[in-house]
Structure formats: C-alpha cells, structure tokens
Amino acid sequence: MQMQLQLPAHQAGCSARRRGHVTRSCGLRPKQGQLVKAFPIRRVVVRVATATAEQVEVKPGSFDFNLYMVDRAKMVNKALDEAVPQKYPDTLYESMRYSLLAGGKRVRPALCLAACELVGGDVTAAMPAACAMEMVHTMSLIHDDLPSMDNDDFRRGRPTNHKVYGEDIAILSGDALLTFAFEHIARATKGVSADRVLRVIMELGRASGAEGLVAGQVVDIQSEDKSVGLDVLQYIHIHKTAALLEASVVCGAIAGGADEVTIEKLRKYSRNIGLAFQVIDDILDVTQTTEQLGKTAAKDLAVNKTTYPKLLGLEKSKEVADQLILEAIQQLDGFDAAKAAPLVALAKYIGYRQN
Numbered sequence: 001m002q003m004q005l006q007l008p009a010h011q012a013g014c015s016a017r018r019r020g021h022v023t024r025s026c027g028l029r030p031k032q033g034q035l036v037k038a039f040p041i042r043r044v045v046v047r048v049a050t051a052t053a054e055q056v057e058v059k060p061g062s063f064d065f066n067l068y069m070v071d072r073a074k075m076v077n078k079a080l081d082e083a084v085p086q087k088y089p090d091t092l093y094e095s096m097r098y099s100l101l102a103g104g105k106r107v108r109p110a111l112c113l114a115a116c117e118l119v120g121g122d123v124t125a126a127m128p129a130a131c132a133m134e135m136v137h138t139m140s141l142i143h144d145d146l147p148s149m150d151n152d153d154f155r156r157g158r159p160t161n162h163k164v165y166g167e168d169i170a171i172l173s174g175d176a177l178l179t180f181a182f183e184h185i186a187r188a189t190k191g192v193s194a195d196r197v198l199r200v201i202m203e204l205g206r207a208s209g210a211e212g213l214v215a216g217q218v219v220d221i222q223s224e225d226k227s228v229g230l231d232v233l234q235y236i237h238i239h240k241t242a243a244l245l246e247a248s249v250v251c252g253a254i255a256g257g258a259d260e261v262t263i264e265k266l267r268k269y270s271r272n273i274g275l276a277f278q279v280i281d282d283i284l285d286v287t288q289t290t291e292q293l294g295k296t297a298a299k300d301l302a303v304n305k306t307t308y309p310k311l312l313g314l315e316k317s318k319e320v321a322d323q324l325i326l327e328a329i330q331q332l333d334g335f336d337a338a339k340a341a342p343l344v345a346l347a348k349y350i351g352y353r354q355n
Contacts (some may be wrong), residue, residue, distance in 0.1 A: 063338070065345040069110060075123070076109040077101065079131050083184055084177075095165040095173035100138045102156045107346065108133040108245060112252035114342040115266055118335060121256020128188035129200050129251045132181035136208045137244060139181075140217075142174040149221065178208065192255050200251045207247035216240025220305075228306045234275070241281070242274025249343075265331050269343065272328035277350050279321045282307035283314060288354065325351035 080100055086093050109130035116126035145152040145160040146167060152160055162170035182201055189197050206212055216239030223232060249270035253263050286309055308317040328347045332340045 063341040063345065065342075065349065068342055068345070069105070069349075072110045072113060073106045075113075075127070076106045076130060076134065079127050080134060083131050083188070084135075084180070091165065091169055092173055092176060095161060095169050096177055098164060099142050099155075099161045099173070100135065100177065102158065104134075104156055106134065107350070108137055108248040111245065111248040111270070111343070111346055112255075114346065115249045115252030115258075116256035118266075118339045118343060119253050119256040119258040119262055121252075121258075122191075124190070125192050126252045126255040128185050129204070129255055130248070131188075132185050132204060133244065133248045133251070135177045135181040135184070136204065136213075139174040139177040140208075140213055140244075142170050142177075144217070146170060149217075181208075189255070196254050196257075199254050203247045203251050203254070207243040212239050212243035212247075216243065224305055226306075230311055233306055233308070233311065237275055237278035238271070241278040242271055245274035245277060246270040269328045269331035269347070272324045272331070273347050273350050276321045276324035276328070276347075279308045279317055279324070280351060280353060282309055283317055283321070284354070287314070321351050 081097075084093065084096055084100060086097060112126050112130040112133055113123045116123060141155055142161045144150050145155055146162055153163055154160060160170075161173065165173070181204065185201055185204070186197065189200070192200075208214070216236050219232065220236045220240055223236065246267060249266050250263060253266045258266070285307065308320065312320065325347050329344055332343055
C-alpha cells in the first residue's frame, strides 16, 4: 500500500522585494579538488528522472508522516525549551529563545532522530545532537537575515530577530546558539561512547564552519549580481544547505551505533536530499508568495542571484530535484522498511514541499 503523504504540485505566484544594501561581488571560485574530502562536489547530470518521488512507493502502509512530524516536533521543542531556559542576561536569552522556539518544521532534528532509530538506536541517544542541529540552523537564519547579509524582515511568519532585538543582540544570540550547540552535545549525550560523541561534534563542526555552511554563505554573498556556472552554484548549495542536513543524518547514525558502511550510505542519502532541498528552495522563491513561504519571496530575483531555475529553467530544475530524491531513497534499500519509512517520507517531503 502506498504511504498517505500529500505531495501537491508547485503553484504559481510570486512577490518582489528589493534589498536595501549594496551587493558585493568578486571572482571567487572553488579551486579544483578543494574540500573534496569533507563535502565533494557532486556534478548534477540534467536528465529526465527515471521516476518521480510521487511514484516511489513506501511499503509500510500504516506510516502517518504528518503525525510522525507533529510528534517529533513536540519532542524536539520540549528538549529545546529545557536546553535553553530563560535566565540572565534576560535580553540575550529572550532573543535566543525567540528564534529557537519560533516553530518551523524541525526537519534537521527529525532526520537526526530517524537515522538513529534506523540503525537500531534510541532517540534519547541522538536528541542532544538533534537539538544542536536546530541551534546551528537557527543561528544561520538569524545571521542570514541581518542587513549586512540577506536583509530580511520576516522569518517563519514573524519579524526577524534583529527587527525585534536589534542587530547587536541578534548577532550575539546567534553566536551563543552556535557555541552552545557543541557544549550541549558534550554535556547532554548519555549512553553513547566518548569516541562517538567526539565524532558527532567533529561532524557538526565541519558542517557549520569554514568547510561547510560558512563557506557556502561566503561564496553565495560574493556571487550576487554576477553570472556563475553550475559548478559554483552546486558548491554554494552543497556547503550552505546540504552540509548541515548531511550532518543531521550522519550524526544520528553515529549516535545510534551505525557501522562505517551504513554511515556512508546515509551520507549519500543526506547529500542528495540536501542538494534537492536547495533546488526546491530556488523554485519556491519564484513560484510562491511571501505569505505562503513565511519569508520574503523573490529575494533571489531582487539581487540577481544565480539559481537553478535561472540556469536550467523551472521544468529542468524540477527534474533535477526528482532525480536527487529518487537516488536518495535508493540508498535506503536493504534497511528494514518500517524503520526506513520516516527517512523515505522526509526525502519526499523535502522534494515536494511548498514552503
């Protein structure tokens, strides 16, 4: 029986917005072979997918994706609330909690917990890592919204952090979330060997720093208002977006006790869904409204940013996303179908989300 998961088609509509700061550009391009051990750039072959994600069946007929995500979000929100309680200095913690507890889909924590369970671990072993992923992700959103970067006024349907607390507090609260993420893994992880905890910390550090998220952000900023090729666009997406999604899955697997072969299969799965996530983001930026997205639409157009739709067109971009999701799901072959169902569903959700 096919899993009950709604995957609506992309809808048209967009709204434009101009950013209020001077864009920057330079000729930075990744060197040949750079960072290949950490996040090798995967060349996308543009072709019609052999099957779309809607055509890939999930064998466990009783799996309810929506219920699963609601349940996981409740678990994660409770853990985050307990991990970052309100205390002195009041403004700092209010700012941290304002963005950290603002809702959102909790995709990264859900991936982390699902990977842990897939390999036979208990969610409690991976919950500190799952929370850390959301802390780092929240930091990236706070900083990304700043006037010196994307200059955005709305995030998750409400004013961005710096609009409420000011740029100075927003920067510092992002810094605090980033550093606390690593402390939280080290302090709160129980029942996992020290060497595995250290590997989790290393994976997250690589994904969030100069070999991952930060590198992608830098090249993204320096590529604004200029023409770049598919190789640079892939570099941006793999590092800025896919790196943290990859770390979420891999860290969950490590905490759950996975062997090296399994970890590498899940790394391939997560790298595919990570790149697909950003391809879909590029599509949604030009097909959805600000209200639908919960953040400003058409930002990429406003700064003349290179995107998949700009390079390949909408239909080819959708085909690329289809193929990436299909290849991700294929990495789950051989696992217990019931345990793999959440990761299959999350891959489909990432490939066919509407916001």
